[in-house]
Amino acid sequence: GQQVMQIPQYQHVQEGEDFTTYCNSSTTLSNIQWYKQRPGGHPVFLIQLVKSGEVKKQKRLTFQFGEAKKNSSLHITATQTTDVGTYFCAGTDSGGYQKVTFGTGTKLQVIP
């Protein structure tokens, strides 16, 4: 079945440093979504990428979808303490019907 891996599992950064998490799928994806889960909270949708090679930005966050639609990345520029949380990617298999597979998540800790 489809597997979605994320690296790293954990990341500690000093406030102001950049951060990147990578997402890799074993199969080609129709689209990829990114979610953020604050400590003690539930996942909240950030963005969706659909096109091969697509790049989207939300303020300090940059999201990329690979050319082969099997990988994606989330980059945060100049992290802030409000960025703390776990970031998940979630991919829809191109052969599937609405079934979304979540990645293992990257837990970000920002040291003030």
Added chain:
Amino acid sequence: DVKVTQSSRYLVKRTGEKVFLECVQDMDHENMFWYRQDPGLGLRLIYFSYDVKMKEKGDIPEGYSVSREKKERFSLILESASTNQTSMYLCASSERGLAGVGLEQYFGPGTRLTVT
């Protein structure tokens, strides 16, 4: 304001008990999902439903069943709870997109289930 609610935030049950976890959404979404979240494993899909009375197995359906009698309600049932089912359970809903294209999921607050 979209809302997904779950019947309990915390639940403690004994091994062998039958457990019902309820999820209700008020967004008229076609799709509903049940996940369990464990440290280091991310969110794993147990079951999902794309319409009333319809269900599809996710990645880890063993030991679980589901029921969707009404569009807004999706129930997860543990027929005979076991200690390895101690976990955080998250319900989510989404609109139905074009086939193969998942849409934004809205999550409930989660139920932390402990089986002793």
